Amino acid sequence: MEKLEGEKHVKYILSVEKRKDDFESLVMDHLRINGAYWGLTTLDLLHKLDCVDQEEAISWVMQCYHEDCGGFGGNVGHDPHLLYTLSAVQILALFDKLDVLDVEMVSKYVSGLQNEDGSFSGDMWGEIDTRFSYCAICCLSILHCMDKINVEKAVNYIVSCKNLDGGFGCTPGGESHSGQIFCCIGALAITGSLHHVDKDLLGWWLCERQCIDGGLNGRPEKFADVCYSWWVLSSLIIIDRAHWIDKSKLINFILNCQDKEKGGISDRPDNAVDVFHTYFGVAGLSLLEYPGLKPIDPAYALPVDVVNRLFFRK
């Protein structure tokens, strides 16, 4: 069996942060704050968050903040969006630095994106998607501001996106997809609403995502991809059906997607690595209780010790 090349992944992530103008950085430019969250969380799971200059990271995150509205952009000077606001809040939670936030303003930004039917728009332009419901609910929960939204309506909207196969789509009637299922199940878990889920039916759909090579796919007939190790497995853990897949085959699939020389993890064996798949590979291994990794919380997508600090310290 292969082993996790933890030190090489740390080096890879630290090197990506320093490269500002190669291909991957350019592609990632508008997602920089998501990339920072993926990279920093990976480092923390590997017990190496102290390798980064915390003050520099936080001051950069705060440069992406829009004081006028309370949202965060994906990079300095970019427009605010819920996707980036959640990443910013998660990064600050990792560093235990939520006190730099104007919580009132940020929660006002997030709650202001809730629509009459309980759904959430991603930003002022109004695109609606259950991904944004998750972002809003996760963000407000971390900030202890869940009372700023209508939780019942938010839950009802997510439930209205449930399909006959037990999965969830991005809007009512939308096709079931593992990424979307994670968002809906995560949001229902955080709001204590898992009784709306048919766990056996959904568990069946999710465990059918395991392919012959051991990896998990996002939908029927698709190739396995490391990122679904997170989306599918976290959902299975939340609904208590993770024992329905072959865990050792999945561990092997993820380990086979590592670049054993330069570090980093790719979507499939022998493809080019990126920060996104490196994070989801390591996070997947953490869910699989791979030795030496910090455990990660399947709903908040943050290390368990960070989540405990958020909710049990006060």
Ligand SMILES: [Zn+2]
């Ligand atoms: Zn992928």
